Amino acid sequence: MGRITVDDLKKIKEKHQATFKLREGGNRAKVTVHMGTCGIAAGARAVMDALIDEMAAKEVKDVILTTSGCAGFCVKEPMATVEIVGEAPVKYCSLNADKMRKVLNEHVIGGNVVEEYALVVGSETSY
Amino acid sequence: MVNYRANLMICGGTGCIAMGGLDLKDALEQELKGKGLDNEYRVVITGCNGFCAEGPILTAYPEGIFYKKLTPDNVPFLVEEHFLKGRPVEKLMYKEPEKKHAVPAMKDIPFFNLQVLRALRNKGLIDPESIDEYIARDGYLGAAKALMEMTPEEICETMTESGLRGLGGAGFPTGRKWASCAGYPSDEKYILCNGDEGDPGAFMDRSIMEADPHVVLEGMIIGGKAIGARQGYIYVRAEYPLAVKRLRIAIKQAREYGLLGENILGSGYSLDIEPYLGAGAFVCGESTALMYSIEGRRGMPRLTPPRSTEAGLWGKPTVLNNVETLANVPQIILKGAEWFRVLGTEKSPGTKVFALTGSINNIGLIEVPMGMPLRKVIYDIGGGVPKGRKFKAVQLGGPSGGCIPESLLDTPVTFEDITETGAIVGSGGMVVMDDGNCMVSVSKFFLDFTADESCGKCTPCRIGTQVMLDKLIDITEGRGKEGDIETLVDMSYDIIDGSLCGLGQSAPNPVLTTIKYFEEEYRSHIEEGWCKAGVCKELVTFYIDEDCKGCGACKRVCPSDAIWGEKKIAHHIEQEKCVKCRSCFARCKFGNVRTGPASLREELIKKQAVEA
Numbered sequence: 001m002g003r004i005t006v007d008d009l010k011k012i013k014e015k016h017q018a019t020f021k022l023r024e025g026g027n028r029a030k031v032t033v034h035m036g037t038c039g040i041a042a043g044a045r046a047v048m049d050a051l052i053d054e055m056a057a058k059e060v061k062d063v064i065l066t067t068s069g070c071a072g073f074c075v076k077e078p079m080a081t082v083e084i085v086g087e088a089p090v091k092y093c094s095l096n097a098d099k100m101r102k103v104l105n106e107h108v109i110g111g112n113v114v115e116e117y118a119l120v121v122g123s124e125t126s127y
Numbered sequence: 128m129v130n131y132r133a134n135l136m137i138c139g140g141t142g143c144i145a146m147g148g149l150d151l152k153d154a155l156e157q158e159l160k161g162k163g164l165d166n167e168y169r170v171v172i173t174g175c176n177g178f179c180a181e182g183p184i185l186t187a188y189p190e191g192i193f194y195k196k197l198t199p200d201n202v203p204f205l206v207e208e209h210f211l212k213g214r215p216v217e218k219l220m221y222k223e224p225e226k227k228h229a230v231p232a233m234k235d236i237p238f239f240n241l242q243v244l245r246a247l248r249n250k251g252l253i254d255p256e257s258i259d260e261y262i263a264r265d266g267y268l269g270a271a272k273a274l275m276e277m278t279p280e281e282i283c284e285t286m287t288e289s290g291l292r293g294l295g296g297a298g299f300p301t302g303r304k305w306a307s308c309a310g311y312p313s314d315e316k317y318i319l320c321n322g323d324e325g326d327p328g329a330f331m332d333r334s335i336m337e338a339d340p341h342v343v344l345e346g347m348i349i350g351g352k353a354i355g356a357r358q359g360y361i362y363v364r365a366e367y368p369l370a371v372k373r374l375r376i377a378i379k380q381a382r383e384y385g386l387l388g389e390n391i392l393g394s395g396y397s398l399d400i401e402p403y404l405g406a407g408a409f410v411c412g413e414s415t416a417l418m419y420s421i422e423g424r425r426g427m428p429r430l431t432p433p434r435s436t437e438a439g440l441w442g443k444p445t446v447l448n449n450v451e452t453l454a455n456v457p458q459i460i461l462k463g464a465e466w467f468r469v470l471g472t473e474k475s476p477g478t479k480v481f482a483l484t485g486s487i488n489n490i491g492l493i494e495v496p497m498g499m500p501l502r503k504v505i506y507d508i509g510g511g512v513p514k515g516r517k518f519k520a521v522q523l524g525g526p527s528g529g530c531i532p533e534s535l536l537d538t539p540v541t542f543e544d545i546t547e548t549g550a551i552v553g554s555g556g557m558v559v560m561d562d563g564n565c566m567v568s569v570s571k572f573f574l575d576f577t578a579d580e581s582c583g584k585c586t587p588c589r590i591g592t593q594v595m596l597d598k599l600i601d602i603t604e605g606r607g608k609e610g611d612i613e614t615l616v617d618m619s620y621d622i623i624d625g626s627l628c629g630l631g632q633s634a635p636n637p638v639l640t641t642i643k644y645f646e647e648e649y650r651s652h653i654e655e656g657w658c659k660a661g662v663c664k665e666l667v668t669f670y671i672d673e674d675c676k677g678c679g680a681c682k683r684v685c686p687s688d689a690i691w692g693e694k695k696i697a698h699h700i701e702q703e704k705c706v707k708c709r710s711c712f713a714r715c716k717f718g719n720v721r722t723g724p725a726s727l728r729e730e731l732i733k734k735q736a737v738e739a
């Protein structure tokens with residue numbers, strides 16, 4: 001896409017809001033690995049790699065895998081957020097490759113929150 | 128004060144707000160008012176329940192009834208039925224599903240439920256390398272509004288009305304700064320972003336640049352239009368490689384979309400932005416030094432006036448704003464000055480981001496409404512100091528700030544109230560210290576930093592900070608003298624009065640505040656030869672008291688085999704072997720390892736010799 005207009009801005013907003021809310025595109029879930037400096041320093045890359053490999057191995061195709069910045073709770077990094085369509089986001093903390101694989105298999109694929117690694121459910125307040 | 132009969136809680140979670148939570152709030156308030164119920168029902172925004180998929184969620188207390196997927200259209204019926212006639216509306220209700228798991232919701236965890244995200248609203252939510260995701264969260268709509276619908280005067284007015292103050296340290300009103308610069312006609316002007324972030328312990332600006340780089344660009348576009356700049360620079364330290372990388376990607380994407388460059392969005396306004404990498408000198412965060420640095424000169428401050436808004440970069444009218452300040456701008460333009468003022472206090476509206484660190488359980492990056500008492504920030508959000516330690520002080524504002532003691536923890540976080548204590552809000556570094564911290568050493572640490580970072584241009588700062596540092600070193604190494612405290616205070620005021628820039632003018636703050644609140648600690652160093660926190664090696668003797676249960680933990684951590692004693696019987700430290708590493712002191716959970724003055728060592732050696 002080249003130069004855009006104000007109308008285009010609104011179109012992009014609508015289109016991507018849909019993916020944000022996972023309403024369109026046939027995706028079932030989204031996993032966000034928090035990769036700010038703190039997350040990376042704590043080992044977020046290994047977590048990300050494990051996730052990519054495990055998703056390939058299990059041939060998971062309907063899950064969006066993405067990265068984002070620091071989740072704010074630096075002392076509990078590496079963190080990841082799992083969002084299943086129609087459910088509240090769950091934040092996992094103090095992850096490593098093994099824990100991430102388990103979260104993928106049990107929560108993202110199996111539908112059961114991995115309580116022992118989960119920190120909190122929901123989204124932050126912003127108004 | 129009005130006594131409300133009931134509270135209507137609208138979920139303020141990102142999900143519910145995106146689904147129209149704020150429109151719902153407006154509609155509800157209006158309808159209640161129309162029905163004359165606004166004195167009985169209060170509408171409040173709360174933390175997230177975790178029912179995000181059903182949002183916007185409204186919880187009506189005292190009954191605790193959940194309503195789901197509400198729109199402004201539902202409001203008249205809901206108000207009429209439930210709040211006027213007292214008949215809860217079944218078809219709009221949400222039955223809380225049986226909890227499948229035991230994970231707490233955001234609203235039940237103070238770390239999350241006391242925070243409100245504005246500058247950090249996209250944190251952890253969007254892919255920082257995707258401009259489309261930024262746009263999906265209302266990105267560039269503020270810029271579009273400013274460019275297409277507002278005059279420069281209107282932008283400055285909105286900013287002034289919002290009351291936004293510079294969050295980089297000085298708290299100068301942003302609208303006034305912009306209006307001042309707009310008032311100097313020139314065909315060349317500059318809008319700059321200060322991402323230098325030189326305070327030790329601070330990482331707010333880095334995090335914003337890493338997590339949400341486009342918000343910085345958008346803030347600069349709006350500011351640029353307000354003052355009439357055609358070029359902008361982001362001054363960011365080279366030690367922030369991830370921030371630099373993401374800013375560069377963001378700039379490239381914005382240029383491709385025509386959101387930077389010529390004729391942005393067809394508005395006729397043009398602005399380009401480039402990152403400028405600083406080498407990491409603290410003084411280069413000072414506005415005039417920063418501008419010299421961009422010009423390729425040595426980063427040294429100059430005398431003001433003229434102010435930068437009149438003659439800044441290359442001698443042209445220039446506005447410099449901090450990263451966090453700029454991150455607030457787009458939403459203010461989009462939602463209005465009134466919206467911004469909903470949070471915070473009259474003189475310090477809005478929120479402040481803090482980098483919470485030190486001796487505290489929840490280390491992290493937080494954003495709270497201005498006016499929240501320090502105690503709430505430290506204990507409720509921060510979770511207090513780790514077990515077994517005792518709170519001693521909180522350091523705010525880094526090398527330019529000061530230490531606030533326990534007795535002042537009810538101070539609300541506002542520019543005025545914090546300044547009153549002798550500290551400053553500063554850029555937002557918040558370092559919590561416990562009873563294991565020696566306050567003289569803390570002020571030595573900061574003075575060491577400022578003496579090192581002083582650019583050397585003016586004498587009071589160059590020589591003054593060094594002389595003060597030498598005195599502090601003397602005190603911590605047992606060479607303190609009667610009168611040193613008075614000399615330190617005296618010199619502090621001379622340096623504050625005589626220095627050219629903010630670095631020297633604020634460098635003595637850590638010393639002044641620690642003397643103000645912890646003078647007895649300086650005195651015990653000088654007069655008793657005793658650093659009670661056990662930090663200054665020359666001024667401490669470690670020993671184990673008689674209540675020791677002999678658990679052996681201290682013995683195991685001692686690197687020099689200086690501790691002996693049978694299991695379950697009080698242990699002892701062999702003074703001649705002790706290297707004062709402090710490991711046993713930090714290790715003992717029961718407080719049985721104690722500190723005494725340096726002179727105690729000889730006594731103990733004699734006593735041990737007799738006993739042997």
Ligand SMILES: Cc1cc2nc3c(=O)[nH]c(=O)nc-3n(C[C@H](O)[C@H](O)[C@H](O)COP(=O)(O)O)c2cc1C
Pocket residue numbers: 292293294295296297298299321322323324325326409410411412413414415447448449450452453554628629630
């Ligand atoms: C020694 C010194 C260092 C400073 N470092 C920074 C810094 O790292 N970041 C920053 O935003 N402001 C810093 N400032 C404050 C700036 O001079 C200036 O007030 C600020 O960038 C203006 O932006 P604001 O009004 O948006 O806060 C520093 C000031 C001094 C005196």
